[in-house]
Amino acid sequence: MADTVGGLLRRLRKQAGLTQEELEARAKVSVSTIRRIENDKPFDHRLGTVASLADVLGASPEDRRRLAAALGGATDAPGADRQPSDGTLPDMPAAQVPAARSSGPAAPPDTARGPLAEAADELAREIRRRWQHEEAQRRVHHPFPLPVRWRQMPAGLADHPENSRSHTPAEAVPEADMSGALHEVAEVYGKVGSGRLVILGRAGSGKSVLAIRFVLDLLDERARGQGSRRVPVIFGVGSWDPTAVGMRDWLVDGLLRDHPHLARRVPSGKTLAADLIDAGFILPVLDGFDEIAEGLRRDALDALNRVSTPLVLTSRHGEFAQAVGAAHAPLASAVGIELGDLTLDDLREYLPLTAPVLPDEAGQADSGGSKTTWDAVLDEARDAGGAHFAAALSTPLMVALARTMYSDSPDRTPDELLDTALFPDAHAIEEHLLAGFLPAVYRRRAPERLDDSPRGVPQDPGQAQKWLSHLAHHLVRFDHERQDLAWWQLGDSLPWPTRVLAVALASALCVAVSTWCAGLAAVPFLGSSPAVLTPAQVLVEGVLVGLAGGLAFGVTYAVVAARSGSQSFEPTTVRLRLPGASGGMGRRSLRETSAYLGAVLAGGVVMGVGMALVTTLQYHLFFHAPLATSPMLHVTLTNMLVYALIFGPAACLVFGLVVALEAPLDVTTSATPQGLLSSNRATAGRRALVLAPMLTLTVALGGYVVVFLLHGALGPLAWSLSDALPIAAAGGLGGTAAYMLAFTAWGQWILLARIWLPLTGRLPRDTLAFLDDAYRRGVLRRRGAVHQFRHLRLQHHLARSYREEHGEYRSANLTPPPMTSPDRRAP
Template sequence: MTDQLGTLLRRLRAQAGLTQEQVAERSGVSVRTIRRLENGGSTDHRLGTVNLLADALDLGREDRERLVALLARSREGGGGGEVGDGGDGDAPPTPRVPGEVSVPGPTPEPGPAPGTVPLLTGTPAPVVSGGLADVARELATEVRRRLRREEAHRRVHDPFPLPVRWRSAPAGVTDRPDNIQRLGPGALPREVDLSGDLRSVAEVYRRISSGRLVVLGRAGSGKSILTIRFVLDHLEASGGQGRVPVVFGLGSWDPTTTALRDWLIGRLLRDHPHLARRGPRGAPLAAALVDADLVLPVLDGFDEIAEGLRREALESLNATSLPLVLTSRPDEFAEAVRAAHAPLLWAAGVELTDLTHEDLVGYLPRTARPVPRTARPVPKAGRPVPKAARAVPGTGAGGAGADAAGDAGGADTTVRPGPGPEPGLWDGLLEELGAPAAPAAERLAAVLTTPLMVVLARTMYSEVPDRDPVELLDAARFPTVRSLEEHLLAGFVPASYRRRAPERDTAGHRPRPAGWDAGRAERWLGYLAQQLVGRDRDRQDLAWWRIGDSLPRSTRVLAVVVATALSVAVADWLVGLLNTGTGAGETFLQGCLMGPVAGLAFGSAYALVISVRGGTAFEPARVRLRQPGLHGGLGRRPVRTFAARFRDGLLGGFVMGVGYACALSLERAVFRGTPLADADTVESTLINMVCFGLIFGSAAALVFGLVAALEAPVDVTAAATPVSLLAANRATVARQFLVVAPALTVAIAGSGGLVVALLQGVLGPLNWRLADGLLIGAVGGIGGGVSYVLAFTAWGQWVVLTRIWLPLTGRLPWDTAAFLDDAYHRGVLRQTGAVYQFRHARLQHHLGRTFRERQRRYSAATFPSASGAGTP
């Protein structure tokens, strides 16, 4: 029975989502005792110990009765002492009434006595087994791995996390307590303590019956760090079971065009491409996870939604009952609540508080790393202390730094560590802030109340030599709070891009310096920051496939025309070298004519597509090509996808064929002197337009339809990062080209013979030799394949616009991908799934405004107004 009792305890603890350490903290029972109980290693149990564990797990009456029954049966089986006597030694003994078994549990009254704080487990997690449960565990593993890496990259624990505390949110922005606790009519709500700090955020969330929590905090108060810590602690407590918390940046959600469910699925597919695989019922795994209630949305940045959409967003959230965590700045959320005439239903709320002077005193001096010093011989007692060893600060009373114990004798050669951090770096400043009598100290104290500003100050002064933070008290230089904040923001990028010696790789080679000095890096980052500002919103996601959207549509169309024209012209020249029957001059002229025709055709199609898409870029491909017969053979892709590709290929190919016929007639007129106005020439041109249109159209329709049938979701097991997603799309596009180019070549040659055979008697005598068909097909296959890649894939747009066009104009570096990755490793950018974001919205606003002010035609941009939001 002891084993059954331990098994039941383990299962109940897993359902509550608590670790043994957390149960020990709640119950007062030691971890050793809990471990012995769960493993069946303890045979002498106190009822009081089990009662304490039941209270910590907030068990219902039925589960408590099962525990007591197993406990009684274990005692009857000779487990050793009576219930209530001896045993665990961790909890006080519980009085026992003879002949009666105590079954502690919730009282039938509406609520417990005032002052009690029951531990609630929130809404029950769905029970799912089989393949979907495995997918959820894989997602939990990836979320944990990625956020641990992000937390380490942000140096949250260096030297220790800044305190993030909170208090209960104002009553006007939260729901009624009885609604939060999901009580029935007439039931009295119990008192639930929501106070805590960064270490207990997941624990506080579990006290909320509805599973809905709103976290409010002003800009830079630590909301993003809190969400990361919540996800990691929640995953650790749940052991990867139940709902998987996933952070979603809310800034890109438009509730008027996209339902919350569809938006969540889209974000999952973007950041976790492997969830595009089809489930048992044909839906993507991302949709299956959301529909099965296996995803706990952590919605970060409600205030980043466009101002005119916040009321609709809150109403959309209220139309659902799913558990969630939402963060926002207080004013924006309160305004949305007033506009919607309702708070977030069933949601409790907390508001982050400011850092205190004691927090600064404990944190900032420890960020100033000690300067390495040589070890000194420590003299023994009775010998004179060398002058160099006297009055060393921080080495004990009197500052002597010598060992006063021991006997007389020669010098002791024991190596002692040198003194602590560089003395005095923050001492003077912190002393002034401790008693802010001067206005300058008051202003600085008001600035250094958020983790963001403290981190900026640390970066500028603790991590850069020869910088004295006392300059922040210069009243003439910094007359306002805003000027202090702008100074810290302005110094972050130069401090992050200070010159560092490049490390040697494993082979011992020293890489070449990137050449990104602070000035150029700040200009490039400013360009990226100001391009994130739209007409109606301030976007946060910096996606590599959307950087080209910063260019005007006309410029993008022109870039596609030039790129595709060069691709087809070069393909025509290369293939023409194989045709010994055509001279070099005619081949060159043919390429010069075919290139612009193809460029105009692809440019027109591109302009039409981006107009239909509202000017947005192409999304990265989430598919790969697989061999027929594997994974179920053909037909796994939806029929509508195949039909859409077939239609687009037919129309685009027909337009390309018409253009090719016109270019062919023009070539003959220029090179051979054939008059264009001649009736025979016009008739021949019209016939060629029909024939080549059908040949190119049918070939393109067949090939792109076949490619759609061969596509399968990308087979990855890791959450996408910007670098890995770019590399995966490059490989995907390369494989697509290797299939499309030869397939188009064969299809054009084969369809040419079929079309000529069908129209031979209708349009008169037609000529289509196999050799000519293969040459035309090779030009169409190579040139058309490259043009398709450059014009209609995310990686192709990245190459044309971001790798070539923008660097040519000096707005970005040549290796933009390496620059973004380097900015991430320097801490200027952060990663959120498959996209980058600036370290903070305040930094993004500052860089964008600085970039615009340096342009000749400066126009100020407006951002969502809020206190401390950094509005220019």
């Protein structure tokens, strides 16, 4: 029986006399990962991790060969040509980093191996798996890929051909032929010496599909040991603001969002994502240059021209031409190609294969001619010169919409598209296809007994369109239009005052409930002391403390959001680990930590001041103490100082300890929307389990310390158990719950996207299940950890429908802007 990876590593670990926990500390690999490997459970990133474990365990060359065979017949044993690893990721030597102009996209891979190269291999495998799934989801190969063809970009939009070749001016190198088809994109890219390629096309012409095929072809070459060592990564460049963040930093942020495990730090202090980019292991594929805000495209082109790294850029023709004209320069050292239109011949070969065969007059399938509903329409369009029909279906986007409406819907026939009275031009046909897409994919069906679809997933086309139109409006209503539909940003669709109100109300409820529970639970244990409140007084106290907590958290939330300039909190890419387990690789920088703890300290002080005011009101309500007196003013000011010194340092100490326990997420963390939400939910839960008891005890015990230090200096002070319980509960339990809801991405998701927006009817109860269902139906697509609408034109169509339905044009005495027609360029 052949050895397994798990059996071999288990034997090596026992020979070394190490427990799984000791191996975790030495190899910097989580104990859960070690258990999965030793139990031979599915594990994605095996090569680099197993190599690190083999180094720590001192595996012999024979054991390494057995590991390689167990891993699937790899030609090189893991780590056979490396020095034993110390668990760190050293910087790539300068000699291994090729110059952008001389390396070329098809340079042979480096033979030297190391942890950084293995991290790039792991990233390549993950990206290949994701985009293969995405390509299958879009039905690109069913029944076969549409013939996406291109020609060389016109002069004036591309750089001089000599600047894109890897040679000196004295060399005579003929200009490369840049024409080709979908399956040849990687081959064409191999002819570009500079590694910089621009792909132009009109809306819906297949630029994104071409980018996906390009990435998969390059990764296939890389897996075979051919081509470049660079890993092609698709970035939605529409979210980039080049005036606010540099290209390199923006690329790093994109990698960290979609691949959280790259947040772990290397000895230089950089993240692994930054190290991969700096060492030349990443080939950026910048998809959607035209989606950058109009006033920023020239700045973006200037920023791209300041670097010479290989990259691929996709854009619509008009927007790119405007940016080139404004910058007075094309993309430096780049070669450009422009996608052509589909023809009636292309449609004749493709569309009939997407529809069922029609029966003949005898009720049998016509096996001779294999006629479908599309055959007669395409024949008539050819004979009658259906120019509008051919022009409308000249892009893969419109062909896909037509296929969904007619081939996948048995109750509709495409012959209506030839009605010139109903559709006087190509634009009318396109609008008809956009409007009919959602009803087609959400058409009614009979419920099934075993249907396990979540309750938040609708079957009613009208309800689905209502929610999707709200989401589209949420993306396009800002000055800087967005395309990424991120779950942690859905609350941004609410006005800023509404979000502050939601945070204040939720925080007030959390603090009030914790105060009620602590106060009522303490009544039986504290006896009948005059200082003990009655149940009725406890309820009143909870309301007052809740109002103070809601005000404190509401004000802090508003200030933090205003200072950061961000309307949402980013998902965390860390988890909590015991001291020494993570090696400090995932901790924040000193600047980030200082700003974070400063905000926590300020919030604690505000909470303390609010508690002092609550105490004053309690004196007045419960003991009839007059407010407008000098003694009461003295007591209030004293309490403000005491409570501020209790809450501020306590919060700073506890949250500082939490920061010290942070470590990066596992490399197995999935950066799908659901995976990122699940990891953030788990991280928030663990953080709450740490924060709540620690903050409660710190407030309670800190009160005794502060009162002891200030006793006498501020007059007689007292801190009894009856004082400590409600205050510590409000600050510990209630404060933790309010913090989770107000200042974490998962909490904002729960508060706004799962409670507030569904209650107002703007989103379903289970929003993420609805988004996943829309993705499976082909309405949305995934790009890493975010969803996007299938195409920008569909997003604009739904957003315009939302504004028309809600009367935003009528209320402003405006008329709806016409849907921009794509460029009509002859092939």
